[in-house]
Amino acid sequence: MYFDMKALTGEQRSKLVHSTVVPRPIAWVSSCNASGAVNVAPFSFFNVMSGDPPLLCLCIGSRAGEPKDTARNIIDRGEFVVNLVSENMAGRMAITSIDFEAGLNEAQEAELEMLPSQQVAVPRIGSSPCSMECKVRQLIDIDGVRTFVLADIVGVHLCDEAVTDVSKMFIDPLPMALIGRLHSPGWYCKVSADFQLPTPSPLQWQALKDQGQAQDLLSWQAPVQTSSGGQDVERN
């Protein structure tokens, strides 16, 4: 089925995009308004865009024709924290996405312990397995109410369980038990069904073809059994 975006309504376009590009990582953003009040909300139009320089982006939509509090705060203060969401924090994350009136402290509502950050004056969520302190590099005003944020990650708090070998910077994401966003309303997935598929070098690929083994990769299927949990699996 082909969809011409021009032929769809706004809601249809939105449903199509939300339900196809899945799973999406979730940025659980803490931010502060001009007077320092803390705001927490999740955003799944989010990803990292570069490792070095470490960059991430998110896109914050509108509510009733007005920018959301998170967008206002990021524009006002130029800094924020992206906290990643583990399975056991999903319920609290959902609470912080409730359409509360501006100024209500979602962190209190979801009983989140907020801890100080090091390089930004915005607190992080203490129970998040990974919190990224961010400073705005560029803002793109999409249509007066929607904001695209490109930011530098200036510091990362990572739970010790995810650090396999700091000398080699080996990080195992599975202990973080992160969730991803699927389609609406309210569908999520765990990221624990992992499998490994290394990319061959040009020489290895040529060797596979020469040995008549290219088909192994051409028709490769994800295994039914995954290595999830694998404490003894080398992941880096």
Ligand SMILES: Cc1cc2nc3c(=O)[nH]c(=O)nc-3n(C[C@H](O)[C@H](O)[C@H](O)COP(=O)(O)O)c2cc1C
């Ligand atoms: C998992 C999840 C992902 C979301 N992703 C986005 C998003 O990418 N952009 C957006 O504008 N709203 C998103 N929302 C909705 C906001 O979290 C919600 O509007 C929130 O109330 C905004 O809070 P704020 O006004 O305090 O910034 C998402 C909600 C959930 C539950």
